[in-house]
Amino acid sequence: MNFAPELISLLRGISKLVALTGAGVSQESGLRTFRDAQTGLWAQYKPEELASPEAFRRDPKLVWDWYAWRREAVKGVRPNPGHYALAEMAKRVPEFILITQNVDGLHHMAGNQRLIELHGNIQRVRCAECYTFTETWGDDTKSVPQCSVCGGILRPDVVWFGESLPRDQLEAAVEAARTCEVFFSIGTSGVVQPAASLAFAAHSRGAVVVEINAEPTPLTPEANFALQGKSGEILPRLVEAVWG
Ligand code: APR
16 A cells, blocks of 8 residues: 555654544454444444443343453453554654543553543443442352442443543543644544544544545545555554654
8 A cells, every 4th residue: 555645744744643543453453343244243242232331230240241251352362563553653753642442451552651541441340339440359150249348339441332431531532633733543433422523523623634444434535544454554554654
């Protein structure tokens, strides 16, 4: 893939870049996305039965076990070249902010420190009642582990459908999108709000929008540069072409 010379020169000269990532950036690490036909998690499981506060109230054990299964899947994988290329970008651009919808923690593992986790992190567990975080919990096969402070049941520290995003993370993400020169949207279908609005907010403030995705999304017609393909292949090449 050859990159437009104007994209290369633009990236060489910028001081503030923001990147938003979704499940697609972790696909080449072996983690399933959500909405890819057949392979996406939502092609096999119903989000309303597994990823909502109502589902947790209805059957906490079912939800707990599903996230325990996903947590094990995450433990079994490593960042891919796409994650590492973003960590490399962070070293090259004076102000680089990474916003992710992913709860897998792979960006952090790849070395990105300035990270906004919009949807939480599956490795973190907290009490559903008193919000106390805990590093350890018993894996009783019959019931969901309980909070050692208030006795409430534990849950993964992720944002479920119908729940609000963590206010400080969302405010930081909106601020970053509104003040960047270039906004990258990488490996996201762009259908889940409020994350899906960030690229449009950046564009309306004059930022150049670059999309890297395996297939077209609602953002594609609006993007200044739409690079279609795998982020684990495109991002390392782009970093090499700009800063190599
Ligand atoms: N490289 C680039 N893009 C890819 C790759 C890849 N290797 N593999 C898949 N994609 C693209 C798909 O074409 C799709 O457009 O990544 C996108 C993944 O979209 P979704 O599965 O909808 O994931 P995401 O956008 O992150 O979902 C947003 O929805 O289910 C909730 O909370 C969950 O954070 C998630 C949110």
